[in-house]
Amino acid sequence: MNSPHRIISHFDLDSFFVSVEVLNDPSLKGKPVIVGGSERGVVAACSYEARKFGIHSAMPSAKAKQLCPHAIFIKGHYADYSKYSRWVTQIIASKAPLFEKASIDEFYLDLTGMDKFFKPLQWTIDLRKLIIEETKLPISFGLASNKMMAKMATNQAKPNGFLQIPFGKEKDFLAPLPVADIPGVGEQTNLILRAMGIEKIRQIEEAGPEIMENKFGKWGIDLWHKSQGIHLREVTPYHEAKSISSENTFEENKTDNSFLKKELVRLTEKICFELRQDGKVAGCVAVKIRYPDFETTSRQTTISYTNADDAIIPVVKDLFQKLYKKDRAVRLLGVKLSELTNDAVQTNLFDDIERKLDLYKAIDEVKNRFGKSFVKRASSG
Ligand SMILES: [Mg+2]
Structure with a gap:
């Protein structure tokens, strides 16, 4: 019989x-x-030694300081993190036929079908060794029949280890674990489950789909499936990951330099806003110019992963400066962000699905009330 499971x-x-x-x-x-x-007022990451004091990501920094007054606080060097993230990505890309960059420090590899040629576990062990040898960074992996199981295996294997959950053993693995170990189950879901007397993943399955749906709606059915190790999300190939772009064709051709710069700022703010709403960061920026004779040029550059307007606007202006043929009229301007991946910090902050949805709803409400332009800033032109 053909087994439908994947090797992730x-x-x-x-x-x-x-x-x-x-x-x-x-x-x-x-x-x-x-x-x-300082920047976000919360812990973006902490060492395992800091975790021993009860400190975790997304905790207010002030609280972390209380728990461990002698902890060393570092503002963070995001350009370095981007550099290392790209390095690891390149190593994985050189070996894996199909992978997804889930955030700047997280990857899913689809190894389905590979077992005809070599042993996936040994192959993955070798890849981990290569990453550690080259970059000197500690990394863990999980190997399982779908994305969720693989991620949960990694979480069990950390720090600096690996774990395989053989196909067919998903339920055995999940049954004794606390419900909070399921990705997406945060404080809010955990509290409701606790009130229902559910603490272990096994009990979610036992509760049955009706009770779960009554309590949580669609998310309840989702959870019930997850409690049995069922998760169908596919690995999204990194290079097919979507980009976000915005462009504007002018009714009249424009030559006014300060107008063009303002327009660049407006387009960039718009897509950065979208990026943040999606909880994503971008690693590549491109600017496109079309002249009245339809000659179209574009230029792109890699950047440190970010979704901040302040970081991206100067890059956009610089690209435009290099691209623009002086004094020519412009018919169209466009800005595009690519190399998108999930914002690791934000993912940590909003691990709880409902809280995330609430947050987006709140953002949308603000947006609808004031229009998208509420994010506009005074432009220096
Ligand atoms: Mg990590």
Whole structure:
């Protein structure tokens, strides 16, 4: 019989930001280190030594300081994180036929069909070894029959380890684990389940689909499937990942330089806003110009992964400056962001699905009330 299951491995760099900081400054090794703080007011990443004090990502920095006054706080070097993220991506891309970059430190590889040629577990062990040898970064992986199971295997294997869940053993693996171990189950879901007397994943399955749906709607059915290790989401190939772009064809051709710059700012703000709403960051920016004779040129550059207007606008202006043929009239301007991946920090912050949906709803409400232009800023032109 043909088994319909897939072979998925999930790679996750261990406390990625902190690991990069330790590479840059080995004296940090073995110490409670916390990245983040001033910018977002929360812990973006922390070392395993810091976790022993009860510190975790997304915790307010002030609270982290209370729990561990001697912790070392670092603002973070996001350009370095991007550099290492790209390095690991390149190594994986050189070996894996099909992979998804789920965030800057997380990857899913679809190895289905590979077992005809070699053993997926050994292949994955070798790939992990290669990543560690080349980059010196600690990384863990899980190997299982779908994305969710692979991610949960990784979480069990951390730090610096690996775990395979053989096909058919999903339920055995899941049954004794706490419900909060299911990706997407955050505080809010956990509380409701607890009130229902459900603490272990096994009990979700036992509750049955009707009870789960009554309590949570569609998410309840989803959870009931997840409790049995059923998860059908496919690995999205990295290079087919969507880009976000915005362009404007002018009614009249434009030559006014300050108008063109303002327009660039407006287009960039619009797509950065979308990017943040999707919880994504971009690693590549492109600018497109079309002249009245339909000659069209574009130019792109890689950037540190970000979704901040302030970081992207200067890059867009610079690209435009290099591309634009002076004093020519412009018919169309466009800005595009690609190399999209999930924002790791935001993913940590909004691990709870309902909270995330609530947040997006709140953003949308604001947007509808004030129009998209509420994010507009005064442009220096
Ligand atoms: Mg990680």
